[in-house]
Amino acid sequence: MCSQRFLCLPFALMLGSVYALADDGQSLPSVTATGKRQTSALPFGGKQKASDKIIAGEKFQSRPATLGDALAGETGVHSNPFGGGASAPVIRGQEGVRVKILQNGSDVVDMSALSPDHAVAADTLLAQKVELVRGTPTLLYAAASPAGVVNIADRRIPEQLPQGKAEGEAALRFDTAAREKALNGGVTLGLGKHFAVRAEGLLRRAENYRVPGIKLGETLHYLPDSHNRSRVGTLGVSWVGSKGYLGASYSVRRDQYGLPGHNHMLDATSMHIFSTAADPSRPQRMYLNVYPHLMDDSDLAYAHEHGGMGHEHNAKHSHDSPYGHNHDHSSGGPWVDMTAKRWDVRGEWHKPLAGIDKIKLTLAHAQYHHDELHDGKFYVSPGESAGIVERLAKEAARLKGTPESIFNSKGSNARIEVHHRPTNNWQGLFGAQYTALRGKAELTPRSGFPAGALASWRRRLLPDHTDRRFSLFGLEQFRYKNLTLEAGARWEKQSLPVHYDKQLLSLDAVVRDSANNKPHAAPDLRPRKENALSYSGTLLWDITPANRLSFTASHNERIPAPMELYYHGKHLATNSYEFGNSQLKKERSNNFELGWKHDSEKWDAKLSVYQNRFRNYIHGENIRKIGNIHTRRYIQSQARFNGIEGEVGYHFSPEHKITLFGDLVRGKLFGLPDVRGREMFRDTNPKSDDEDYDPYDDPDYPWCYDEEGLEQFCPPESLGVQTIARPNRNAPRVPPARLGLRWEKSFRDNWSASLEYTRVFAQNKVSDSYFIREKTSDEKESDEKEGISGRDLTTEPISEDKSRGYHLLNAGLAYKKRIGGADYRLSLDVYNLLNQKVYVHHSHLPYVPRPGRNVVFGVNVSF
Structure with missing residues (x-):
């Protein structure tokens, strides 16, 4: 029956709502609501702050397909790109688990927050709008996202019946940088008086994108392994009544994309940061060999490498040596094969009781699988014998196309919201959410791994675990004359059990210490449990009809993510080793934002200044660097991020506008713990x-x-x-400052044009850390x-590389026409018109260039 009990109650309520929607004591009217309304992450609409942003889906048809790159032009938002297949948004200097990604108001259940090379399992090309929400409403969705929540809204579950028998849209586009060909479309059909069926899909194929030049032994004008293939299909159906709707959808997504810059010198190496006998006075902790995430600081033995392949002889990253090592581009490199399946059920019941505006229920279940596949290449040390080279070549050929690392997750999300409006000046909502995400990551066994009972030593990148979170949340809005007050809170309880292989642990436990004949230490396998409470308030003051001031203050608490706690080992995509820290504490922050919004006939403006003060700020510290191979471990400190962002526009006429825009963020880390x-x-x-x-x-x-x-x-x-002592330092990978000017003009009824120049400044405020090592005998x-x-x-010092600034010039021309019952739009956009060499400082691969000049032609049709 109902195998997951937490789904039973919401599902039963939704079934009951069908009867309530259909039988409310009177017959249903023959006409039901129609239109193109989508779920919004801004529950109250209307009163938006200067930093809130709603971007129409039409704009994404000519932007890059991956989420981070698609949003990178918005003020305060940058992208953490990974070749042509993945990118994640960096908002106000924050990324990953601090930026919540939603799909139609529900969690995107994937592993994109784990690493920048993991694609977000949601598409802007299929979006009807993308919302960027900041401040108090973020607590409806996450406990620690003051930087922003991103909601990608599409029509996979129709909320209203189509106008007429059908409505839909289709888009086709080509570009010159990657020879990209993308086709996407969707159609909603009305069946009878109450049913709507939605089908949508996406096909995208892009080759390695062109760059002004990259030196990989020879000068290339394309970036190897930046290709991408995407296929998405979705089917949804809804029942729509006079008092709401109930719908379901199923979606399948398949992505294949390259991993640029892979260093095969990493393949035959391993890195340790623990010792099973770091403290000779205690029994050995042999279980660390099987589950190294169980280590604590007393087991720390500082990073040391095994099977070194001469990384220290690599050249430093530079524009003349982007990868810092000899890169074989004679054939394709490693690539990702990702599959994501998602089931959604969503419904709304309007006016069920007096004082209740609506009840909204959401269920989602997703399965995610991600392989990083071997490219059949290998590294050979200088002077290696012909016999060994032949053996390595045969082994690499055998492994081509097989997984090197595997990432799996399966998760469910259930959510209920009750919206109320006691008076015209008071509205709000409260609700509950339960999320269970089971995930794991591991390296594939290869020849040379230990055999026998301990064959799993150091192969688990992320142990099999389930992250269970139950949340209660609420948001209230009060209006009095020209003042609006919003207050919100979210309480979250986490249980994080790891699913251990007890047989493997018991095999270790029976081994006796040869010196004192005592059993080895037994691990603590209890699940981690923790609570978090976040609260926020926003005051909006409409000084005049054209001017609005807003002030938001919040206290946010964030429970550490499994990646930060438990990841242990090699990270192939970023050419690094990463180590979690099971002793991490709850992260706390106090956040403040002051905004001004102006909208008049000639002028419009949005300006926001903000500060985020963190205690126990979780970040990955570089603890060792050998050549260009980094070793990072998660630690905590105090942190402070200050920033300003805004835009000012002047309308020469309703069809003619010029806008000045820019953003700046600075991050500092201080109060770092001493190394003992x-x-x-x-x-x-x-x-x-x-x-x-x-x-x-x-x-x-x-x-x-x-x-x-x-x-x-x-x-x-x-x-x-x-x-x-660890000295105070700049936060790592903080985006540089930007300043730009945009010109927009509409003419002859159907034509529009734009020209945008952005100066991205150099980033010289880089982060410094120390490599801690044992002294040599001479020292x-x-x-x-x-x-x-x-x-x-x-x-020994480890310094983050500085990044040079660049000039970015984009231009666009579009033609719109309505013919019959359909709207047509032809667009021609040119990005990086100056063909600048663009290197992104806040990327995990800052030495990988972004596309050069790119011409994008698109055709859009809607009916």
């Missing part, structure tokens, strides 16, 4: 270089005495535990002369 090493000792017994010297013959030797008065050597003096020599032992750690 071993206890240090100073030898208090004098030494002599005379080999014949005997302290027993020296009447002045400073002896110590035991309880019986017998002479003995003095014990070493404890100098405490060695600590190394310990001076300590030995001082009689000091235990002062074994030293540091």
